[in-house]
Amino acid sequence: MSWMSRGACRQADPELFFPIAEVSGPAARQFEAAKAVCGPCAVRANCLSYALEAMPEGIWGGTTVDERRAARRRPSRRQASAQPREAVSRAMTGEDATCAGRAAGSPVPPGEAA
Numbered sequence: 001m002s003w004m005s006r007g008a009c010r011q012a013d014p015e016l017f018f019p020i021a022e023v024s025g026p027a028a029r030q031f032e033a034a035k036a037v038c039g040p041c042a043v044r045a046n047c048l049s050y051a052l053e054a055m056p057e058g059i060w061g062g063t064t065v066d067e068r069r070a071a072r073r074r075p076s077r078r079q080a081s082a083q084p085r086e087a088v089s090r091a092m093t094g095e096d097a098t099c100a101g102r103a104a105g106s107p108v109p110p111g112e113a114a
């Protein structure tokens with residue numbers, strides 16, 4: 001998928017984006033470090049849009065699993081279900097997704113070529 005090849009995480013350690021736990025300590029620092037990579041990423045909106053639909057694990061689009069789960073439960077998300085997933089991503093990132101992301105299939109770590 002073309003947007004994946006432009007992810008800022010291509011230059012980062014992939015392990016950073018898949019912490020073992022989310023609660024505290026080293027894992028929390030790992031999440032913050034991954035989010036710092038995602039923050040200025042040029043394809044963050046695309047990544048989040050994809051992750052909201054297809055990624056149950058890891059940091060994608062600057063969000064944790066729990067944050068994406070919460071976003072899916074929000075009324076605005078349910079109301080947006082009839083809207084393109086890009087609209088939800090735009091609401092969370094303030095950015096436009098320029099492509100819909102790759103079709104659901106085997107997961108690919110952030111920054112890895114599909």
Ligand code: SF4
Nearest residue numbers: 007009038041047110
């Ligand atoms: S995980 Fe997504 S938003 Fe974060 S750096 Fe990689 S491509 Fe960008």
